[in-house]
Amino acid sequence: MNSAMEPRGQMHVVLAGLDDPKVRLEVKDLAHLAVIGVRHDGRITFWNRGAERLLGYSSTQVENVDFGDLLRTPGQRAWAATILDPDRPIPFHRASLSRRDGAPVACMAHGNRDSAGVHLFLSPCQPVSSGHEQPAAGEASGMDPLAVLAGGIAHDFNNLLLGMVGNADLALMELPGDSSVRDHVEQVAQAGLRAADLCRQLMAFSGNAITVKETLDLSDLISHATPLVQMSLGPVPLRLDLTAELPDIEGDTNQLRQVLMNLLTNAAEAIDGRANGRVAVRTRLHENSYGGPESRDLPPGRYAIIEVQDNGTGMDPDQVARAFEPFFTTKFMGRGLGLAAAQGIVRAHHGTISLCSSRDEGTTVTVALPVKGLRAAIPTPPSTQRIDLDEARPGGRRRVLVVDDEAHVRTVANGILRHAEYDVVLAEHGGAALAILAEDPAAVDLVLLDMTMPGLDGLEVLQRVRQVRRDLPVLLSSGYGPEKVSHVLDADPHCQFLAKPYRRQVLLDAVGGLLELSAVDD
Secondary structure, eight states: OOOSOOOOSSOOOBOOOTTSHHHHHHHHTOSSSEEEEEOTTSBEEEEOHHHHHHHOOOHHHHTTOBGGGGBSSHHHHHHHHHHTOTTSOOOOEEEEEEOTTSOEEEEEEEEEEETTEEEEEEEESSOOOSSSSOOOTTOOOSOOHHHHHHHHHHHHHHHHHHHHHHHHHHHHHHSOTTOTTHHHHHHHHHHHHHHHHHHHHHHHHHOOSOOOOEEEOHHHHHHHHHHHHHHHHTTSOEEEEOOTTOOOEEEOHHHHHHHHHHHHHHHHHHHTTOTTOOEEEEEEEEEEOTTOTTTTTSOSEEEEEEEEEEOSSOOOHHHHHHTTSTTOOSSTTOOSOHHHHHHHHHHHTTOEEEEEEETTTEEEEEEEEEBTTHHHHOOOOOOSSOOOTTSOOGGGOOEEEEEOSOHHHHHHHHHHHHHTTOEEEEESSHHHHHHHHHHOGGGOSEEEEESOOSSSOHHHHHHHHHHHOTTOOEEEEESSOGGGGHHHHHHOTTEEEEESSOOHHHHHHHHHHHHHHHHHHO
16 A cells, blocks of 8 residues: 555645635635534634525624524534533534524534634535525435435345345245245245335435436546535645546535545544644546456446545454444544445445555545446447357247346346246346347347446446337336336336345246236237
8 A cells, every 4th residue: 555645646735724714715605515613612703605505594693693592402502512622522413403494404513623613514414495495305415324324224235135035935946845944934035025124114214316416527526625624624634636627427416525525534533643644535537348357346437536545543454344334433432424324325326435454554445436428438348258149048938137236136036037947147237238138139038137236227227228129128126116217117118117125926927927018019
């Protein structure tokens, strides 16, 4: 690992804190994040546009007002007292404040303390419009880390449950009808389905969707967010090494800004008062080709990369292995949500996040996000699966292409379908599936397609499939509900939805029914 952290890009700067007049002016004008300055006696001294937008008060209306007066409960006011205690840390906190019109506002709060007092950073857990009207409930766009975490856990857990339920069904297929263990295996499957109900509740809580999809330049996003980030880092110097004219991505500005804040806060904490401690943020373009060393984690294509590097305390191998676990932290007073929440956001953007760290040498976290042109720019790739699609299928079997980035999901679907005398082809991501179809589109009778994969997600693969064969039956499969793809299901008569986790017979009925329906339509 390179601990020298020398700049190597086209743009590098080190920014000062809020005492810098230029930075103060930029932060004053920020509209999407509320920044509030509070003196040691609790009186408000700084109030930016984001705070006006969040709470409805102008800066003149709150000048010298007691910050505690804006909080809704005695418990919240007790939290306000703790943040003014110079001997106590300022953790992330879910705050409940009152708008000028009396309506409640929930937000995530964090802060940085200096000699003048405390600067608080408030991110709404619900959207706030550009005017003063209160947003309707349920229009979630602010990122509550607990909601992101819940969505990520539920998605991954649903795939694990499919392995549990599916393998139980595979075992039942092999057991004699009078076996004494059949009831036990069936109870395993039923327990998995009950756990899936809990996952659906977590998903309902999380919202789990990217709320605002816009075209973004990651270097620009980081550059504009850095004055605010530097304030939250306190005395730790921050170095930017940003590639100019980085290809655009599509994503949610607020969510990706939260990823950056989480990673930089973790990096600053890892410095832990070390002399010469520093943090660097780099961006670059990564070209991932077929068969390359990164192809296991990323489908081929072009990716915008963010690297956050510190020369802090680092982690040992056991800590690295657990770094993305919910609530795991190396700090006694740590929050334990930073990396888990960041991972949930990155996955929702069809990207990957990884970590490299060594004790006493520092840590580097790498985020890879597909560039906006990935969908159109990926050429039809060569097949990596050495399958002769022209050979006669045994017994005239129907061929099902199973596309899923989870190996145990592919294994279960393969076992169930082959036992039912389907011919099965497996693909670990969308690019591999498109390569198989490119060899002979007519050689596949149905596609079982995962909705959430890195790189090309299920809907993007479906769009590409329809350019090759408009009549090919496609069974979209996800642990998320069908509501997110209802517009596709309504418009495409050859497309249906299968919820994860599924039992053996449910999968076979869905495959058989869609094949029969498509044959009638033809």
